Amino acid sequence: MIPPLHLVMHGVAVRKHSSAEGIAAIAGLDLAQIASTLASAAAGGRVTEIDGKFLLTPAGFLILNGEYSRFYGLLRANTVFASAYDRFEVVNRDLKQIITDWQTIEVGGRRLPNGHTDREYDAKVIDRLGTLHERFDPILAQLVGAVPRLDYYQAALITALNKAEDGDSAWVSEVKIPSYHTVWFELHEDLLRLLGRDREE
Template structure:
């Protein structure tokens, strides 16, 4: 199945240029190969591959070989990505709306982090998941948080097309957690709930030109 194209998605939501999606995908994913980056960007590999060549020639991305392999942003590429995101946000006329959604996200974020800790640690010991009642209570709290996050997720996708994947990805992870697949709560190497939530956080910071280290000052 071909990848969906966020540059033409979500009805009236503002589209992203393919080059912006590639740069942004590299901001969100660590050392992806071309096919994985294409999935992350929501673009066909046939579109992404020549874009990577163009961006590499411009000094915005580079190929890493060795024990770790894949594509990554250069410092200039990170700045270029941020410049394009700022232009995109201003062109969409949605800066105030996205900032409000970010503020709503930040209000929920400590609760999500606390939930992840409670999922991994019970009392002062590692959670071995033998207490079904304890795990069920944590999952119920996650379901409640997800319900409260849905309005901001819907609003983001209504304004910027590239945010369209987050509701489905979070819902899919939540469904797997509620069905007993425990790793879909926090496992970092899959699209677990925490993985997608963390990516959404980085996406919002990049979109608004904020730095995670200085977030509490904003």
């Protein structure tokens, strides 16, 4: 069993500057347990709180990074999980292109910022995002099968996609809300930490 302190510190690392509520979603623990564990971590110099948001201290990062191989050795040896992750990376490359096409638009052979005035163009990009999610859903189900707390991402991604498809375009990639791209980025960071891999540029 993974200790709550590790899960909370992992949640802080993934979210980077989040409230206790945000960390609870990642860690898969109830809010009362998150609050008490954060208090212990802060007292032990592992996290620091700034205006209700939590960050790992340098010592916290060292401790957390040293724990992954101990707590996830079996997961890292799980060939089904590793295969699902490799397929995630393939889909991830396609998502990067979709987000590029969402944020920019080609005009006269040049890429310019997308002002989102062309609704037909935007609708086509959101359609591509929906198709990508259909491809990704069975992959995510395999990841969740090995690490059940990852079901948070399952729910958050489909919520963001539904809102985008319903016409609220902010839910594609807006960084200040749990948009599709924001949640995807956090999922990627979560998986990289579990597997001890580096993010591909």
